[in-house]
Amino acid sequence: MTLTLDGNAGRVEILHGISLDVQSGQSVGLIGPSGSGKSSLLMLMGGLEQATTGRVQALGKDLTAMDEDQLARFRRDSMGIVFQSFHLIPTMTALENVATPLELAGHRDAFERAREELEAVGLAARADHYPAQMSGGEQQRVALARAAAPRPKILLADEPTGNLDGTNGAAIMDLLFGLRDRHGSTLILVTHADDLAARCDRVIGLRDGRIVNERGPAAADAGEVA
Template identity: 75%
Template sequence: MSDPVFHLSDVVLSLKGNAGPVDILRGISLDVQAGETLALTGPSGSGKSSLLMVMGGLEQATGGTVTALGQNLTTLSEDGLARFRQGRMGIVFQSFHLIPTMTALENVATPLELAGVTDAFDRAADALKTVGLGHRIDHYPAQMSGGEQQRVALARACAPRPAILLADEPTGNLDSTNGAAIMDLLFDLRDQYGATLVLVTHDPTLAQRCDRAINLADGKIA
């Protein structure tokens, strides 16, 4: 078997609180294989979003090691982590995090331009067409519905054709119809790009669509 896309060994995350350190993750060990789809489930406050952030290098583990695509993320600076993510990881949040003064096309193309992609706008337009928004490329976020904004966020995450897709409650701000459409799209994009997908969800139906689900409780794998 080839090396896992993610290898986590005894990962700990403690954050400073008013009454002292708060243990968010407490000794998480986990492997995720290439092309696998993994759901992180558990009650609010169980640590699942924090685990996703640690896997994406958006939060630094305070103990243990996190390896992604063979790179030990725990040894990298914030700049180093940002450089590592570029082109390798696509991240979709519950909040869409679109830039309100940019059109859909500009929102998707800008990260590609920053990564030095020469045909950034062509690729961005293709990504928006893939998510069914070819007719909305010149619209601003305020002119779009929540479902459309999440499609733009999906296009932005997938346009670099990353090896890894991370999604944190991607349907949390959407109604059931739009949520189901976004999830179908996320799985389609995973298949199209052959990406490894890790997602945080409260939805048991969505978790069942994944190859594997891990339930967290009190910062540990239950």
């Protein structure tokens, strides 16, 4: 697939002929310098950006053939997404932030499951606190709990430790991989840190919108393509 966007200086080619298979249950680290296309690739994988050419398929569905409403429902039901910024709703408590996507998906046990996920990230005692009452590390834990609460088949994480110090960043990564293991999700992780990427089954390097190298087992016989 390719991605070309219109900028102030004209059309800019972001991704050039990317071809990539990810097997169900794999963890994949995307690394490369700033501007290499890591986050753009992640956005295409999540249906948050439309490919200019080519197709994006996930769980047997063609994301490039879906409209915005279909994509939103697909993400709600099958994906958890964690960004560098926490994107919590400031007027909702931690519990309400985690429960909201579950309620929208029609889960009757939304608040029960939300409490379980907050407990899993060590924030059971902060369930009734608002984002402004929590540290950055705690807010990112809430964001992780919110992403994991629907028990998604695919977890996408874009620099989830970028706004945190080293100690909090390491704790968040432990939690992220723990949630992945607990739910059996496929994990795609964008990071600048080689040591974090090395925890993944595969590490894919990008430069100038192209895949330039890969370490770890290639997508093969681990299971169905995610």
